[in-house]
Amino acid sequence: MPTYRPGPVSLILAALVALFLLLPLLAVIPVSLTPSRMLAMPSGELSLRHYRALIEDPRWINSILLSIRIGVVSSAFSTVLALCFSLGVWMFQPRFTAVLVGFVLLPMVVPPVVSAITLYFLLTSISGVSSFFGYDTWLGVAMAHAVMTVPFATVLILVSLSQLDRRIDLAARGLGATVWERATRIIMPNIKFGIVTAALLSFVLSWEEIGVTLFITSVNAITLPRLMWMGLRDNIDPAIAALSVILIIITVLVLAVRSLVGRLRGAH
Amino acid sequence: MKAYLSDRMGAALLMAPLLLFLGAAYAWPFLGVVNWSFTLPEPGLGQYGALATDPLVQSVFIRTLRIAAIVTLLSVTAAYAITVVWVRGTPMQRVVAEFCILVPFWISVLTRAFGWVALLSNRGLINTWLQAIGFISEPLTLVRNEFGVIVGMTHFLIPFAVFPLASSMRSLDDRVLLAARGLGSSRMRTFWSVFVPMTRSGIIGSALIVFVFSLGFFVTPAILGGGRSVMIAELIYLRIFQSPDWGLGAAISVVLVLFVGALMALLFRYVRPKQMI
Numbered sequence: 233m234p235t236y237r238p239g240p241v242s243l244i245l246a247a248l249v250a251l252f253l254l255l256p257l258l259a260v261i262p263v264s265l266t267p268s269r270m271l272a273m274p275s276g277e278l279s280l281r282h283y284r285a286l287i288e289d290p291r292w293i294n295s296i297l298l299s300i301r302i303g304v305v306s307s308a309f310s311t312v313l314a315l316c317f318s319l320g321v322w323m324f325q326p327r328f329t330a331v332l333v334g335f336v337l338l339p340m341v342v343p344p345v346v347s348a349i350t351l352y353f354l355l356t357s358i359s360g361v362s363s364f365f366g367y368d369t370w371l372g373v374a375m376a377h378a379v380m381t382v383p384f385a386t387v388l389i390l391v392s393l394s395q396l397d398r399r400i401d402l403a404a405r406g407l408g409a410t411v412w413e414r415a416t417r418i419i420m421p422n423i424k425f426g427i428v429t430a431a432l433l434s435f436v437l438s439w440e441e442i443g444v445t446l447f448i449t450s451v452n453a454i455t456l457p458r459l460m461w462m463g464l465r466d467n468i469d470p471a472i473a474a475l476s477v478i479l480i481i482i483t484v485l486v487l488a489v490r491s492l493v494g495r496l497r498g499a500h
Numbered sequence: 501m502k503a504y505l506s507d508r509m510g511a512a513l514l515m516a517p518l519l520l521f522l523g524a525a526y527a528w529p530f531l532g533v534v535n536w537s538f539t540l541p542e543p544g545l546g547q548y549g550a551l552a553t554d555p556l557v558q559s560v561f562i563r564t565l566r567i568a569a570i571v572t573l574l575s576v577t578a579a580y581a582i583t584v585v586w587v588r589g590t591p592m593q594r595v596v597a598e599f600c601i602l603v604p605f606w607i608s609v610l611t612r613a614f615g616w617v618a619l620l621s622n623r624g625l626i627n628t629w630l631q632a633i634g635f636i637s638e639p640l641t642l643v644r645n646e647f648g649v650i651v652g653m654t655h656f657l658i659p660f661a662v663f664p665l666a667s668s669m670r671s672l673d674d675r676v677l678l679a680a681r682g683l684g685s686s687r688m689r690t691f692w693s694v695f696v697p698m699t700r701s702g703i704i705g706s707a708l709i710v711f712v713f714s715l716g717f718f719v720t721p722a723i724l725g726g727g728r729s730v731m732i733a734e735l736i737y738l739r740i741f742q743s744p745d746w747g748l749g750a751a752i753s754v755v756l757v758l759f760v761g762a763l764m765a766l767l768f769r770y771v772r773p774k775q776m777i
Contacts, residue, residue, distance in 0.1 A: 236588060236674050236677040236678060236681075237588060237589065237590065238584050238585050238588050238589055238593075239687045241687075241688075242581065242584050242585060242691075243585060243589075243593070245581040246581045246582045246584065246585040246589075246597060248581075249578045249579075249581050249582040249600075249658070250582060250596070250597065250600035252578065252655065252658075253582075253600045253601070253603075253604045253655065253658060253659075254600055254603070254604070255615075255619060256612055256614075256615025256616045256618070256619055256655060257603065257604065257607065257611075257612070257615055259615050259616075259618040259619040259624070259625050260611070260614065260615050260618050262625070263618045263624075263625075270623075271617070271618065271621060271623060271624070272623045272628075273623070273624075273625060273628045313517050313518040313521060314518065316514045316515070316517055316518065317514065317515050317517070317518040317519070319514050320510070320511045320512075320513075320514030320515035321515065323510065323511070323514075324508070324510055324511035324514075326508075326511045326515070332515065332519065335519070335522065335527075336518060336519070336522060338522070338526065339522070339526060341760075341764075342757060342760070343712075343715060343716020343733065343756055343757070343760055344716055344718065344733075345716050345718050345732070345733035345736050345737070345753070345756070346530075346533075346716065346736075346753045346756055346757050347526075348718075348737075349533055349736060349740060349749060349750065349753050350526060350529045350530045350532075350533050350753075351525075351526075351529065352740065353529040353530075353532045353533050353536070354525055354526075354528075354529035354532075357529070357532070375525060376525075378521075378525075379521075379522065379525050379526050382518065382521075382522070386518075411510045436606075439608075440608035440609070440610070442608075442609065442610055442719055443718050443719060443733075446718075446737070447737070447740070447741075457608065457610050460610045460611075460614070461610060461719075464610065464613070464614060464617070464723055465722075465723070468617065468621075472614055473614070473618060476611040476614055476615065479607065479608065479611055480603075480607060480611065483603060483606045483607050484603055486606075487599070487602055487603060487606065491595075491598075
């Protein structure tokens with residue numbers, strides 16, 4: 233079948249957009265190698281001091297560990313809640329499903345800054361009651377991140393459920409399986425890819441969350457994006473460039489592996 | 501009958517945890533914020549009155565709308581150009597386009613804003629090079645102003661604009677385009693009179709997403725605007741943390757939610773959701 237390919241004008245315009253998209257990612261590489269203590273282009277010699285600073289300065293390590301902890305806890309929490317909710321929707325198709333799903337998706341649709349002030353209200357209210365679960369605590373941040381990521385997890389799980397053949401569940405039901413057996417032995421094994429994707433996306437979203445985190449932390453719960461923010465606002469620290477280069481390389485590697493795996497699967 | 505009851509129980513048990521969680525951790529505190537807007541510093545509609553008359557707040561609202569409109573136009577146009585190649589290019593072109601769309605998409609907003617600081621600041625790449633080749637003697641001010649904000653936001657939002665466009669271009673029937681060409685229409689004419697009109701729903705969907713996103717945007721304007729090009733979201737942050745006026749911050753948030761809600765309702769009336777995605 234003949235296909236309609238983009239012409240030379242389209243290709244040139246697309247190349248310009250591609251350049252625009254990649255330019256800022258490439259720009260951090262020379263900055264990360266500057267020997268200067270401030271943001272500058274390296275003139276002449278290159279230095280790895282800012283990469284060393286990432287390993288030697290305990291602030292960076294601590295914030296990375298904190299971000300991982302918050303990401304794991306909030307992602308586990310939001311994936312479990314999203315999974316239960318989606319199973320309820322798919323297995324029982326209750327009335328008002330559209331309204332309930334709409335409610336769950338609110339944190340994804342409402343402007344993030346409004347969610348941020350809302351969660352700030354929540355955590356400062358909790359702080360009055362408990363000192364280790366509220367404003368500027370890691371548990372508080374994990375809960376806030378769970379609120380922000382749960383709509384995404386729900387969407388992913390609902391999408392993979394919608395591709396599942398209802399007849400296998402009907403067969404299990406007809407053969408006398410209980411609700412628990414249907415959920416854990418019939419449905420969940422068939423959507424495990426969707427569940428894992430939901431958990432990973434929740435982790436990534438929590439790992440890079442800054443809009444809400446900024447409102448609900450001050451000095452104790454300094455996540456990695458929060459630390460980067462502090463370094464970006466005041467005196468621009470080239471260690472951020474070094475960190476950015478590392479994060480960009482990880483992203484490129486993960487995407488490359490993923491597309492390679494997808495291609496190998498497609499080949500079979 | 502028993503089965504029916506247990507179904508209802510099962511649904512309730514499975515769905516309740518998330519609904520209770522979001523009710524307690526999202527809906528309830530949002531009502532608290534609404535309450536702030538009517539009670540702080542004193543009960544009444546004072547904060548909403550202030551919103552309507554305060555020239556600073558109004559200038560921020562107008563700037564936000566202006567920037568959001570410009571960013572929407574730029575990102576949808578740029579996204580359209582690269583999506584055409586991503587969806588309709590040769591296999592090799594598709595791989596390259598996909599790489600250029602997905603890599604920025606997965607990189608955090610902070611890293612991307614920092615990349616623009618590294619490019620645009622006074623001692624950044626562009627100014628260093630332009631000075632080195634003697635094109636300029638003084639560094640250009642490319643960041644800490646509206647220009648920097650628009651560039652950074654457009655960069656952030658292009659990948660989001662791509663996805664609705666891509667799905668509308670994928671569903672487009674090749675034979676229509678080939679028919680237009682076969683009937684003697686030029687490449688340009690085929691593009692403008694056949695291709696673009698047939699992807700209208702994708703254009704509307706992606707413009708809506710980008711516009712709504714940019715209204716509540718916080719991180720990029722705060723970093724690339726350097727406090728000089730304040731948008732609504734940053735104004736809320738400043739009212740909460742710098743000149744504590746929680747009531748005003750809350751009132752702006754309520755207005756922002758209502759505005760975004762009205763915008764979406766309006767669009768859902770004219771574009772059926774299915775056409776958008």
